[in-house]
Amino acid sequence: MTTFLWVIFPYLCLTSFVVGHYWRYRYDKFGWTTRSSQLYEDRLLRIGSPLFHFGMLGVLAGHIIGLVIPQVWTDALGLSRHAYHVLALVAGIPAGIAAVAGLLILIYRRRMTGPVFSATTNNDKAMYAVLGAVILLGIWNTIAGSWLQFGGEYNYRDGVSPYFRSIFTFQPKAELMADAPLGFQLHALFAFLLFAMWPFTRLVHVFSAPIGYLTRPYVVYRSRDVRPGAGVGTRAPNPGWERSAR
Numbered sequence: 015m016t017t018f019l020w021v022i023f024p025y026l027c028l029t030s031f032v033v034g035h036y037w038r039y040r041y042d043k044f045g046w047t048t049r050s051s052q053l054y055e056d057r058l059l060r061i062g063s064p065l066f067h068f069g070m071l072g073v074l075a076g077h078i079i080g081l082v083i084p085q086v087w088t089d090a091l092g093l094s095r096h097a098y099h100v101l102a103l104v105a106g107i108p109a110g111i112a113a114v115a116g117l118l119i120l121i122y123r124r125r126m127t128g129p130v131f132s133a134t135t136n137n138d139k140a141m142y143a144v145l146g147a148v149i150l151l152g153i154w155n156t157i158a159g160s161w162l163q164f165g166g167e168y169n170y171r172d173g174v175s176p177y178f179r180s181i182f183t184f185q186p187k188a189e190l191m192a193d194a195p196l197g198f199q200l201h202a203l204f205a206f207l208l209f210a211m212w213p214f215t216r217l218v219h220v221f222s223a224p225i226g227y228l229t230r231p232y233v234v235y236r237s238r239d240v241r242p243g244a245g246v247g248t249r250a251p252n253p254g255w256e257r258s259a260r
Contacts, residue, residue: 016188016189016192019188019192019203020177020188020192021186021188023203023206024181024206025181026210027206027207027210028181028206028209030209030210030211030213031209031210031212031213034210034212034213034214035212035213035218035221037213038213038214038218046218046219046222047216047218047219047222048216048219049133049216051127051129051130051133054127054129054130055123055127055129055130058119058120058122058123058127059120059123061119062115062116062118062120062123063116063120064116065112065115065119066112066113066116066119066120067116068112069109069110069111069112069113069114070109070113071109072105072108072109072110072112072113073106073109073110073113073149075109076102076105076106076109080170080171080175081174081175081179082178082179084175084179085169085171085172085175095169095171098171102156103156103157106153106156107153107156107157110149110152110153110156111153113149114149114150117142117145117146121142121146137211137215138216140211141208141211141215141216141217144207144211145208147200147204148201148204148205148208151197151200152201154197155170155197155198155201158197168194168195168198170198173190173191173193173194173198174190174191174194174198176190177190177191177194
């Protein structure tokens with residue numbers, strides 16, 4: 015069971031993540047969208063969407079620091095384990111609360127707005143359930159993860175983080191996750207499941223950031239000339255810039 019949960023299952027999920035995105039982009043480009051519902055309701059969306067997205071950016075930054083950066087690096091910078099834990103609480107809890115609040119608003123909006131609810135698929139419902147479980151378990155681990163049910167302190171950077179990095183070196187250290195508290199195990203399993211579902215849900219829009227918008231040229235809008243006694247647009251436009259009328 016340890017081998018299945020922490021070796022086979024993670025690689026199956028990550029394979030689904032990679033291959034699924036390739037398949038979706040190759041055969042379903044027109045479906046690569048969030049299926050925006052702003053047309054049906056705007057007030058709650060303006061509140062819930064920024065809360066959720068900015069909260070998730072903070073959560074993602076915390077995971078990158080906690081899982082990708084080895085503890086010896088932060089130790090070398092003089093950041094003690096206690097100071098790191100306090101920093102994680104101070105920065106992570108507000109980000110997690112913002113993400114949860116935004117998600118609840120978006121779910122409420124989706125359920126209570128008729129046209130939006132009608133456009134909600136079973137994939138959407140499953141994705142919201144798994145995503146909510148991942149976020150809530152992450153908050154629980156951040157708050158209570160320092161104290162095991164049996165007493166003592168658990169430092170996930172000694173167990174979960176090396177395991178996470180070992181997956182990408184193809185030398186998974188399953189025993190590290192087998193010894194982790196139940197809350198961290200559930201958080202990891204739901205996260206892997208979310209990665210497996212990712213390509214087949216609206217979450218694909220994460221990889222559609224409009225980077226080209228930063229470098230594209232300006233769009234110049236010009237109104238048509240209206241002259242007394244003449245119709246709109248009767249004069250052919252001259253190329254280049256024209257002197258402004260005085």
